[in-house]
Amino acid sequence: MxxxxxxxxxxxxxxxxxxxxxxxxxxxxxxxYKTFKPHYETVLLESCKEAKKLGINKISVLELGVAGGNGIIALEKYKKSIEKHLDVKIDIYGFDTGEGMPPTNLKEDLPFVWKQGIYKVDKEALSKKIKSKIFYGDIKNTVGDFINTSPNKVACIFFDLDYYSSTKSFMDQIDSLREHLLPRVFCYFDDLHLPEKYISDINGVALAIKEFNSSNVKFKFGKNVDHIMDFKFPLAKSLIYMLHHFDHHDYNKFIGEAYGDDLDIKSTKIKYSILDD
Structure with a gap:
């Protein structure tokens, strides 16, 4: 039965x-297949395209929350193809405590979902599989270490910190990253949805985003409308936000060449392709 x-x-x-x-x-x-992450590939690809339109050929990618390392391994695999395809240079950086999920009593962290100590990194095993730099320690302290490396501009961020508090800790430091960000940064949030429907805008990552937007003027996380024409992001559409850096000197720089002037009455065909941009 x-x-x-x-x-x-x-x-x-x-x-x-x-x-x-x-x-x-x-x-x-x-x-x-743990390193099959088409959403990682397409977010990385589109962020590199954005950088290229701005005339930037060297970018940084952040993964916040490394755990078993499958995300970084996948990113390094996709990086090779994208670097050749777009003639760009991609640096990947990971951030993790290294010791698994820290203790928490905050209801907003969903301690009934995330358990202390899970997702501990096997540092030795992972170091043999990747070339990317990982900053180990509390995210409150390691963002500064990243800044001190004088990195290339950050084009995309993969958020996988699970906790509201950890996500908020990173967001509280975004202003210190302002010189290292593109005017618009693709952000993928892994922990915005659980099938059990535990997460909403009253807890978890969704609450961190809402509070950040409420308390900031120069930066905002913008969520696009889910639409039938949203064809670029398999498995990731509703989990993608754009971090807008409104004070960036290139924020208003025109990058819409892909849309062209296909509405000219003399034109009989639309030249724009879904792969052109």
Missing amino acids: KIIYKLKILFLRIVGYEKPLRVAFLKYLQVK
Whole structure:
């Protein structure tokens, strides 16, 4: 009877899935193969395109929360292809305590979901698999260490700190990073959704974003509208925000060349391709 009931629930979940089943298939591959992260690849690609439009050919990428290292391993794999494709240089940096999730009693951190000590990094094993620099320690202290390396401009950030408090600790230091950011920085938030529906704007990462936007004028995390034409970000659409740096000297610089002037009455075809930009 247990098998029959499980099959029933599985059937209901499949027929009730609102998106094409190919999306579920991609998600299955991501779960099955830990370094298969098409959302990481496309965020990295689009952020490099943004940098290129601004005339920047060397960029930095941050992963906040390294854990087993699958994200950095995937980024290093995608980096090789993108560097050749766009003629850019990509530096990848990881941030992690190295000791797993720290203790917390904050309700906003969802301690009933995240357990102290999980996601501990095997530093020795990971160091043999990657070339990227990882800053170990409390995120309150390591952002300054990153700044001291005089890094290239940050084009995208992968947030995977789980806790509200840890995410807020990084966000509180964004102003200190202002000289090292592009005018718009792609941000992927891994912990905005749980199937159990525990996370909302009253806790977790979503609350950190809301509070940041409420208390800042020069910086804002902007969320785009989910739309049928949003074809660029498999498995990541609603988890992507853009960090807008409104005071950046290049914020208003025109970068819309890809859209061209295809509305000219003399033109019989639209020249724009979904792959051009």
